[in-house]
Amino acid sequence: MARIYERVALIGLGLIASSMAHAMRRGGLAGEIVGTARSVETREIASEIGFCDRVVDSATEAVQGADLVVLAMPIGAMEPVALEIGPHLAKGATITDVGSVKRAVVEAVGPHLPDHVDFIPGHPLAGTEHSGPRSGFAELFENRFTILVPDENANTEAVARLTRLWEGMGAKVETMEVDHHDLVLAVTSHTPHLIAYTMVGVADDLRRVTDSEVIKYSAAGFRDFTRIAASDPTMWRDVFLNNKEATLEILGRFTEELFALQRAIRTGDGDHLFDYFTHTRAIRRGIIEAGQDTDAPDFGRIGKKS
């Protein structure tokens, strides 16, 4: 595959940046990959693993001569980094990020960048509950969406080039309006994470109270909750602090529906429960029939004549 950028600077060397480095290497997509992270320990681990061509001590040094700069740290750390690197960015460079929330990043980073660079915020919809430089792998983005949120004046060539990079790493790329991104992700990722965190907390409390073995004997569904609830606390603290409005909106709706189900259980309203579960099952089957969950068994076919 053809080289897309001559020098890529990765700032923050955790799960996402190390996965990008592995994937770029695999595809020959970058001439040189330069990385940096805040802590000496992370930089040392990254050097030892060797997924960057060079690991340097500061963000300022990392961005020297880079034609692509990727901000890959928790959202709350992006503004000070943008302030630091702003004056050192090369003319014509593209600056992107991988943060899970987009409006807050646009507002925190954009004002600190010079006019001679293109800022194209992005978000790969791929991750695991693991973090840090050892957790990355080249296949992370394969067949997963990456959403870019360029503004209406964005340089279309720069957007196309960044799109090719993500495609070269295996991703399917779509563009979206910034606030729409934050609302969609509040539904599909942020609120579900909060629910998982809460449910695992509740189960743990229960274990303490009853001395039962709630977690030890948990069925598959709950085990998935515990995986999600093991995700990085700094990252998720920053997601909720920075996508407040959309998350609160979705949580409000969630709570209303939960109360309705709670009432149906209390009053023995089986019709309500049955209708609700029938409706949600139809949604799941619709997703599979539309071919949007390639990992899932083909429930849509069950009961159909072949």
Ligand SMILES: NC(=O)c1ccc[n+]([C@@H]2O[C@H](COP(=O)([O-])OP(=O)(O)OC[C@H]3O[C@@H](n4cnc5c(N)ncnc54)[C@H](O)[C@@H]3O)[C@@H](O)[C@H]2O)c1
């Ligand atoms: N983990 C996921 O599932 C996932 C998926 C998509 C996007 N994201 C987003 O990607 C970003 C990075 O997430 P991750 O999972 O790779 O996190 P991570 O915890 O694995 O890595 C974050 C890295 O940033 C470094 N860092 C922290 N503060 C820094 C600073 N001030 N300057 C330089 N480096 C700094 C840390 O040392 C670490 O190397 C976050 O903004 C997150 O919202 C995460």
Ligand SMILES: O=C(O)C(=O)C[C@]1(C(=O)O)C=C[C@@H](O)C=C1
């Ligand atoms: O599989 C997981 O661990 C994830 O939760 C990854 C996940 C998601 O919600 O899908 C988490 C946060 C991101 O911003 C993108 C992806």
